[in-house]
Amino acid sequence: MNSCQAPCPTDVKQYNDHTNGVDRADQIRRELITYRTSKKWWHYLFWFTFDVAVANAFVLMRDSQSHRQMTKSHRTKPRTMLQFRIALSKQLIGQFQGMRKRKRISNKDGAGTSHWPSMSEKRGRCRQCSKAGKRREVKCRRSSCEVFFVC
Incomplete structure (x- = not known):
């Protein structure tokens, strides 16, 4: 050894x-x-x-x-x-794809009114910022559904 x-x-x-x-x-x-x-x-x-x-x-x-x-x-x-x-x-x-098919976003809601931005006299919380956990008050909103958002 x-x-x-x-x-x-x-x-x-x-x-x-x-x-x-x-x-x-x-x-x-x-x-x-x-x-x-x-x-x-x-x-x-x-x-x-x-x-x-x-x-x-x-x-x-x-x-x-x-x-x-x-x-x-x-x-x-x-x-x-x-x-x-x-x-x-x-x-x-196999051929399965788990992604959802995205719907085309139109500028009109079910009532036929448009979602164009307009200025409001009062302030409201931005919906997108609220989803992200931030508080932001803005005057921009959609004319038909009155949802506030950042312009």
């Missing part, structure tokens, strides 16, 4: 012999984790199970002969977990 080598402790050797790949599975699962913090215990359980299922699917896909990516020089190109998750999410979601 050289002076720079140390013998492996028996506990470490036994641990490595009996883990059966659990550390590798945790490493793959932790590469891109889905879990978000929550006060509900079952949220953690759900996301943990989801991550384990995705990690297992990634390992099966990576070892499958029919899912190999080839380069132009006919070498196998390894897939990353990120590539796998992007492809998986596209397959799960």
